[in-house]
Amino acid sequence: MNEKTIDLDSILDEWVEEVENSEPIKEEKIEDIVNKYKEEQRQTKTRMIIRCVLAGLMIAMFLPFAPDLTTSILFVLTYMTLLFFVIEGLVTKRKLRLQDHAVTVTEFCEHRKQIIDAGCKHLRLGRYFLYPLFSVNMINCLFFSKLPGLWYVSLILITVLITVLTLSYLEKWIKEYEKMSRSFEV
Amino acid sequence: MGSSAEQRLLDAIERNKVWIEKKCKFSENDPVKRQDLYQDIMVQLHLSKDSFAQKDIDSSDAWVKRVASNATAKYIRNELKHKYRPLGKISDPIDTHAREQARIELKDIIDYVNYEFSSRDREIFHSMMMKDKHSEIAIIVGMTPESVTNRISFLRDRLKKHFNRGDHE
Numbered sequence: 001m002n003e004k005t006i007d008l009d010s011i012l013d014e015w016v017e018e019v020e021n022s023e024p025i026k027e028e029k030i031e032d033i034v035n036k037y038k039e040e041q042r043q044t045k046t047r048m049i050i051r052c053v054l055a056g057l058m059i060a061m062f063l064p065f066a067p068d069l070t071t072s073i074l075f076v077l078t079y080m081t082l083l084f085f086v087i088e089g090l091v092t093k094r095k096l097r098l099q100d101h102a103v104t105v106t107e108f109c110e111h112r113k114q115i116i117d118a119g120c121k122h123l124r125l126g127r128y129f130l131y132p133l134f135s136v137n138m139i140n141c142l143f144f145s146k147l148p149g150l151w152y153v154s155l156i157l158i159t160v161l162i163t164v165l166t167l168s169y170l171e172k173w174i175k176e177y178e179k180m181s182r183s184f185e186v
Numbered sequence: 187m188g189s190s191a192e193q194r195l196l197d198a199i200e201r202n203k204v205w206i207e208k209k210c211k212f213s214e215n216d217p218v219k220r221q222d223l224y225q226d227i228m229v230q231l232h233l234s235k236d237s238f239a240q241k242d243i244d245s246s247d248a249w250v251k252r253v254a255s256n257a258t259a260k261y262i263r264n265e266l267k268h269k270y271r272p273l274g275k276i277s278d279p280i281d282t283h284a285r286e287q288a289r290i291e292l293k294d295i296i297d298y299v300n301y302e303f304s305s306r307d308r309e310i311f312h313s314m315m316m317k318d319k320h321s322e323i324a325i326i327v328g329m330t331p332e333s334v335t336n337r338i339s340f341l342r343d344r345l346k347k348h349f350n351r352g353d354h355e
Binding site: 008011012014015016018019022023024025026028030033034036037097098100101102103104105106107108109112180183184 | 196199207208210211212217220221224225228229230231232233234237238241249252253255256257259260263264292295296304305306309315326327328342345346349
């Protein structure tokens with residue numbers, strides 16, 4: 001029998017030595033780090049608000065051209081549903097950010113997985129509402145719009161663009177949470 | 187937040203800065219990513235200050251270490267588990283000559299600890315590498331010191347077993 005065994009202790013000593021000899025982490029003031037973090041958070045929040053307002057404005061812009069009241073209501077309903085799921089997604093993000101870190105690592109990972117799974121479940125639920133609503137809206141735009149010529153083409157293009165962007169964003173979000181959930185499996 | 191509690195937490199962060207730095211170094215090889223991890227830990231410590239003030243904390247050092255450990259666990263799970271790569275290339279060489287040539291690199295051990303150990307085991311292992319007392323590790327991971335001792339010996343055996351696997355003929 002030819003047995004080759006590793007010398008674990010010497011490898012671990014090598015590891016310790018490597019860590020001790022590695023270049024030190026750049027010293028930064030906690031206040032600076034926290035301010036940088038707050039600024040990033042503020043920018044993310046602003047971007048999200050701008051996106052929601054723009055989507056709302058677009059809906060409002062097309063409302064006068066809707067052929068009937070049902071279509072208008074559907075437009076608003078789609079926007080409100082979208083807003084609801086976006087807010088739910090942001091709440092999950094916030095929960096993850098503010099999760100209590102001062103617990104044991106096992107509790108922390110279990111709790112984090114619970115939050116991620118709940119958020120993911122919610123977004124998946126969003127699929128059942130948003131896909132049909134966006135589909136109906138698109139059909140409405142294609143067949144029932146009162147707009148003439150170029151305006152009609154622009155409306156179709158914008159509706160298709162918004163639908164594709166929104167739904168791909170939703171799918172991206174779901175995939176991100178699914179990935180996170182997998183990585184927190186014990 | 188009461189200023190005395192805030193000051194106590196800031197003092198504890200200051201006291202444990204070297205520990206946090208070491209923790210980052212054991213968890214991430216890349217200096218740039220290490221810096222990000224360090225910043226993330228600092229942000230989490232800052233965010234935890236309100237609950238630190240509300241709870242009756244016996245040891246602010248243990249608080250800081252737990253927060254740092256969980257921020258690290260989160261980082262490793264988010265960053266590394268996504269890029270999972272199957273291990274065992276070194277442990278399963280088919281060619282005998284290649285097997286003799288194969289050298290267990292430090293990197294393989296680090297990868298194995300990061301990819302294959304549970305968060306708690308990784309935490310225990312890193313703390314052991316950082317020469318923390320078993321009683322201190324026990325507080326961080328929520329076990330008894332005896333269980334920590336047993337776990338360390340189990341983890342060392344697991345590493346040895348994994349890296350010696352396939353070397354018997």
